[in-house]
Amino acid sequence: MRTEDLVSRGIPEKIANFLLSHFQGDVERIYMVLNSLKKDIPVVKLKFSFSLYSGIALVFVNLKAKKVDLVRAYISVSPEITKINIEMNWFDIISKVSSEYRTLQIDPDLSAKAEKLLLSDAKFVQTLIKVLSEDKTQLDIKRFLYTYVPLVFGDPNTIVRFSIDRTDVFNFYKFLKDAKIEMPESLRFLDDEKALTTISISDISIQPILSPIDGITAGSIRAGNEIYVKINDTDEVSRSFVKGDGITLGRVVAVQELENDRLLFDVEIGPGFLGSFIIKKDVKIRTKSVILPEKVDTTYVSLDIQKTPPQDYSDRSQFEEDTVEREKDVSMVFWIVNILLIGVGVATVLILLLFL
Secondary structure, eight states: OOHHHHHTTTOOHHHHHHHHHHTTTOHHHHHHHHHHSOOOEEEEEEEEEETTEEEEEEEEEETTTTEEEEEEEEEESSGGGGGSOTTSOHHHHHHHHHHTTTTTTBOHHHHHHHHHHHHHOHHHHHHHHHHHHTTOOHHHHHHHHHHHHHHHHTOTTOEEEEEEEEEOHHHHHHHHHHTTOOOOGGGGGGGOTTGGGTSOSEEEEEEEOBOTTTOEEGGGOOTTOEEEEEEOSSSHHHHHHOOTTSEEEEEEEEEEEOSTTEEEEEEEEETTEEEEEEEETTSEEOBTTSOOOSSOBOSOOOSOSOSSOOOOOOSHHHHHHHHHHHHHHHHHHHHHHHHHHHHHHHHHHHHHHHHO
């Protein structure tokens, strides 16, 4: 698999390169990740008739950004448009309307006006996001749409039908690119390599790798430092990222102070994929500068690990020099102790021989 193959599926190049590198070109694992992405963009498909007009509208709701990213409306004086089955996939509906645009007698001006009405009604947008994000029942959504859509169009006799699809961010991104539709603000980060390191497409469940002896205190770690974390096998998305023992190197993108000497870490597993964990300031975490042992403690610790103030190792070169010096000191003490033990042993043997 090549980078171009993933880019053609609507995946930004930086993310495509990361997936290929992280999974070493394993196509099955890469598709496992893509198929595990949450479909957190519901597409509300509305079919309605009012006065002399009928139409179909597709409302794309970005639950993560809590915004309506796009509305596509098709209003016609012909009742033929009501024969379109809105139970079809949203993309197929758009394709069908596009191919039969003239036959269906779509009015572009009325369609644009309907789109503007649905986007500009703040109460409609806010309530729609709420009923979708709270996983309300189909009946709750039905009551809301059947009551409020006629108010938006200003005609109480409006007849409404609806159906809901869900899509993920990459499919939606590809559709916008192919259709040459202006990218909504909530998705522009996908085209910004810098923003990809701070905004998450999908949250990964992680925990830090602790190292009480030679780790670095959490309070000394800053944004930009690299630390070892374990990806938890707790949900489908996180599970798809696990390889081997699940331990991987992540880059800290933000550190936030909380109450009771605790810190909230945001860690980049890869561009667009972030994880978070909370830990006490004085707990030591294993960083890139230290070689991982065969077995490590991957549990959380809430008790105090040390009583002395943490030493600041934000300067990595200084940390590495200190590590080398500690190893020299330990080695010298080891040899001195061994020489003393040998000397004591020889003296003991001589004394015994003398008295015998």
